[in-house]
Amino acid sequence: MVNRLLLIMANVLLLTCFSGYLNIHASHHQPVSESASLDLAENSKSAILIERDTGKVLFEKNADESLPPASMTKIMTMLLIMEALDKGEITLEETVRVSENAASMGGSQIFLEAGEEMTVNDLLKGIAVASGNDASVAMAEKIAGSEKAFVELMNKKAKELGLKNTVFQNATGLPAENHTSTAAEMATMAKALLKYENITDYTSIYEDYLREGKENEFWLVNTNKLVKFYDGVDGLKTGFTNEAKYCLTATAEKEGMRVIAVVMGAGSTKERNSDVSQMLDYAYSKYATKPLFEKNQSITSFEWLKADKQNVDIITNDSISIVHQKGEDLSGIETKMKINQNISLPIKKGTTVGKLQVMQGGKVISETDLVLSEDMKKASTFQLWKRTWRSLFSL
Known part of the structure; x- marks a missing residue:
């Protein structure tokens, strides 16, 4: 149990404060009031546009409508792969032996053969x-161990992310009964995936080769043409089936602002790309972000008498920004930390120990996890004895 918790920073104050902050709520259930009057995503059944750091909704259209996500499903597949890499459960260099089942998949494929071995890096x-x-x-x-077991992990992760209208039946997005999501929840998945910043090293590739120089060399060409034809787009995932029509979850970063645009049920690739391009144009013409904290930035530290390390930094789990309309007068934003004091040792690196809230007018407008920067174990008897004597002699 924690013996002593010193909060070195009781409050984090921002150097720049904001007033007149645009009332864009974190949930799409409270959309920007002008969404209905915007001529955006006219070719798509549903759509949403959010700023990545805050999750603020800049535009939406039928964003809660349950629809088949087709291959946008792979956003969740990639999220679980990135989590496994982050936890050290797999590495990019290790090889995967392809099963008969995996090699038999139809639809979009890289033509793997049963028994073939390929690195995690190339499969990703x-x-x-x-x-x-x-x-x-x-x-x-x-x-x-199996696709079925992996789908269980997908649905478990969906619940962890608070997704109420997403159900997965496979890891691919191939047609299946009750395999559904929404534009809003696809954006939430994309937001989670983009915490792993190196994912765009893959999703931004326009063309490349697998098995280069071999007889079965395979030319990769990105299904997301905006990666090549829209400045700033570096992901994320397209989708198409006869039922789902043309779908796209895209992300772009320009002028220090990253946004996510999702369209579902467009009539053609051209219409899909046009709708997303217009949404991105709208975002960058009207909005800007003010960065507050970087991902993994130290905010404060813990001090335990009974831990092997007495001071461990508490860091942000994600980058933190504020979205505002260009040209707005800005002032009046503050931040607060909430630290969980009921924590038992040992604690692993990355464990959530609190929240950093960005507030305006006494209301929370965004909230980000604060996590431990390294593992903490119980102190040995010798360490405790040394600290006791040190404290006695310092009196």
Whole structure:
């Protein structure tokens, strides 16, 4: 149990404060009032546009409508792959042996053969760039033992993210009964995936090769053409089935602001890309962000008498920004920390120990996890004895 908690920073004050802050709420259930009057996403059944750091909704259209996500499903597949990499459960360099089941997948594929071995790095590239169904199932089996077990992890992660209208039946997005999501919840998944900043090293590739120089060399061409034709777009995932029509979850970063645009049910690739491009144009013409904290930035520290390390930094789990309309008068924003004092040792690196809230007018407008920067174990008897004597002699 924590013996003593010193909060070195009781309050984090921002150097720049904001007033007249645009009332864009974190949930799409409280959309920007002008959304209905905007001529955006006219070719799509549903759409949403959010700023990535805050999750603020800049535009939406039928964003809660349940629709088949097609290969945008692979955003969740990639999220679980990135989590496994982050936890050290797999590495990019290790090889995966392709099963008969994975090799038999239809639809978009990188033409894996049963018994073939390919690195996690190349399989991830095959998923992100070419939307490989075979690569997706191979990675699902690698991480969970079977695609069925992996789908259980997908649905578990969906619940963790608070997604109420998303249900997965496979790791690929191939047609299946009750395999659904919404534009709003696809944006939430994309937001979570983009915490792993190196994912765009894969999703931004326009063309590349697998098995380069071999007889079965495969040319990868990104299914997301905006990666090449819209400045700033570096992901994330397209989708198409006869039922879902043309879908796209895109992300772009320009002028220090990253946004996510989702469209579902467009009539053609051209209409899909046009709708997303117009949404991105709107975001960058009207809004800007003010960065407050970077991901992994130290905010304060813990001090425990009974831990092996007495001072461990508490860091942000994500980057933190504020969205505002260009040209606005800005003032009046503050931040607060809430630290959980009921924590038992040992504690692992990355454990959430509190929240950093950005507030305006006494209301919370965004909230980000604060996590431990390194592992903490119980102090040894010798360490405790040394500290006791040190404290006695310092009196």
